[in-house]
Amino acid sequence: MSSAEKPLIGHLVIVGVGLIGGSVSLALKKAGVVGHVTGVGRNRDNLELAQRIGIVDAWTHDVGEAVRDADVVLLAVPMSAYASVFAAMAKTLPEHAVVTDAGSTKQSTIIAANKFLPGPERFIAAHPIAGTEKSGAGAAFAELYEKRLCVITPVGDSSATALALVMQLWEKTGSRVVTMDAAEHDDFLASVSHLPHLAAFALVNAVRRQKSEGHDPFCFAAGGFRDFTRIASSSPEMWRDIALSNRDALLGQLDAFQQELNGMREALLADDADRLLKEFSAAREAREAWLAKHGDGL
Amino acid sequence: MSSAEKPLIGHLVIVGVGLIGGSVSLALKKAGVVGHVTGVGRNRDNLELAQRIGIVDAWTHDVGEAVRDADVVLLAVPMSAYASVFAAMAKTLPEHAVVTDAGSTKQSTIIAANKFLPGPERFIAAHPIAGTEKSGAGAAFAELYEKRLCVITPVGDSSATALALVMQLWEKTGSRVVTMDAAEHDDFLASVSHLPHLAAFALVNAVRRQKSEGHDPFCFAAGGFRDFTRIASSSPEMWRDIALSNRDALLGQLDAFQQELNGMREALLADDADRLLKEFSAAREAREAWLAKHGDGL
Structure with missing residues (x-):
């Protein structure tokens, strides 16, 4: 200048x-x-x-x-x-x-x-x-x-x-x-960022509460668990603030996620191999398409 | 020899x-x-x-x-x-x-x-x-x-x-x-491996179904999303087989996970900042303790 x-x-x-x-x-x-x-x-x-x-x-x-x-x-x-x-x-x-x-x-x-x-x-x-x-x-x-x-x-x-x-x-x-639009931003970020954080914290807590005498389930966790839960090592204070400041959008995304989980539960209960394969394949394809398009900038 | x-x-x-x-x-x-x-x-x-x-x-x-x-x-x-x-x-x-x-x-x-x-x-x-x-x-x-x-x-x-x-x-x-014991093995693996895969597939599907005209939520996904969903790029056929072959244990762990999510939902609905902080902190501590003990072998 x-x-x-x-x-x-x-x-x-x-x-x-x-x-x-x-x-x-x-x-x-x-x-x-x-x-x-x-x-x-x-x-x-x-x-x-x-x-x-x-x-x-x-x-x-x-x-x-x-x-x-x-x-x-x-x-x-x-x-x-x-x-x-x-x-x-x-x-x-x-x-x-x-x-x-x-x-x-x-x-x-x-x-x-x-x-x-x-x-x-x-x-x-x-x-x-x-x-x-x-x-x-x-x-x-x-x-x-x-x-x-x-x-x-x-x-x-x-x-x-x-x-x-x-x-x-x-x-x-x-x-x-x-x-x-701010509302659309909040929905999308709840979906791809805030909800994954919530889910990662929740999953680690589910494992933690399962710890029993004799055996520790964490002993059996490997690389997939490490990656899936990496965001559960984020700042609890920061994520408390984000979750509360985007509460309504996050609740909406949590609903959508639980519906997906309920769908998986139904497929398991019905031994519906085709439905599981369809859901797993669609997720894999969507993720691969995302990586192909946006992976470089990560 | x-x-x-x-x-x-x-x-x-x-x-x-x-x-x-x-x-x-x-x-x-x-x-x-x-x-x-x-x-x-x-x-x-x-x-x-x-x-x-x-x-x-x-x-x-x-x-x-x-x-x-x-x-x-x-x-x-x-x-x-x-x-x-x-x-x-x-x-x-x-x-x-x-x-x-x-x-x-x-x-x-x-x-x-x-x-x-x-x-x-x-x-x-x-x-x-x-x-x-x-x-x-x-x-x-x-x-x-x-x-x-x-x-x-x-x-x-x-x-x-x-x-x-x-x-x-x-x-x-x-x-x-x-x-x-085989039953204990299956429970623990459902908890730290099979459930995370199911959850990662479900989360990507929740985002996928939210794609609307004009904006694509995947555009806003960053490194946290990449790590959280890495296992959603696993073989759909292999995970269909694992999920069905460990169906009952996986359903049990899915219950436990959904209970945790319901707890998070209650805390959000009640604007309960203390409870969110407590849950997030406990998860973070458990993960850090696991990494300190087992992280080298991953």
Whole structure:
């Protein structure tokens, strides 16, 4: 960025300087589209580290103070903290400032913005579908979002200029940006992400409760079990928040899954080899087709 | 093996010369405990390949002919073929010969042996918990069973000498041999292996049926989904056979899993954050404990 040009985003405030927020800053800095970055958080060591490695130019613990001259604010905190963060910035957020986020569910996020932000039309909800198992500023890297999908879910009242700016921001991180309805996003993510997490936690608990004297069923678990349950090693706190913030969509997907399981049960009870083969084959084909189309980007 | 010594197994007949059967032969040859190995199968190309790469010394399509002077017979065919293979060897199997297998479920295997074999006390059921996603003689390798668990499930009528020989055979492949009750084995394997496969197939089908115009939920699937559903790319035919051959245990484990899911549903409906956190945390801890204890051997 030459000093003569005005950057796309003059002052970016990132609330929550971890893997997600930190990687946005590094990507935008690398793309040369951001002027000054202020980090907000509670953990002093993490914030100092973020400044030392060039993620933020300054930091503070005070959200209200930080957003006072912000152009864009990015929320990258657990979704259980959204209400309090929105409330904390309500009085000092400039009228021109645009707010976006990186949370895993979108309807609840929009509801919280409508309730707590003075200009909710300038909140544009986003969900970059990327992450690693690591956390904290030290885990951030500029390439995290490259070629990943970022779903943006504007509503009828959204400001067109705010939407355009937020789309540019996420595109500049390297994401493939798509816009869609928040409810549809929440359904799809419940289906391919939130439900699998719930099911993995549930399956490990079923095995755990079966542990008896003498023998331990876990002794017989192999590579298939390891892969199937990998997501059951995810953060319980984060997944509690996601499950509750997307409760209705998740309940709907849980219904659909239990219907499938009931179908499998019926086929087993009836010794219906043809039906089992048909169901197993259809699943295998669908998965292989998905991998062929999307496997490279994983 | 010096020519002066008599090997543990003079003549081994392997019915089904694929990854599982072929690897047993290679491991026993490497250990120097087998004299002559005859392979039995239907696919001529596969059998010729097996002979060329030293898995078998001879081969035939005829089970009855092959077992005529066998000391040990190993079944390594799909479980749906057990009845016909047992029946085919019934007339020619020598009285001293011992039979073992490598199938994933054990009660149904024992029932089939009791029904079709003339001397069922000399059938010792085994389940080596090992495998790769590949199949065929070309995929076999001598180290497949090294340090893997091999569960042997003798019954009250089992011949003690047959049991001793089969235990030695599997130990010589490098397995860690344990004996246990067939019903308990089937319950545990239903829990940590068969149910996860059923659940992975069911989950992919739930997503598949949700595909609508315009948007495809698979587009939003990422690494977690890939790992969770990896086993849904397994052979539909093999898993149909396993599911049906272990039907009752699998139905029991499916009940236990659906109870866990119902518990999650109740917690979601009640917005019970504490209960969700407790369940998710317990699952995570159990999985981490399992990995700490058994992760190296996977």
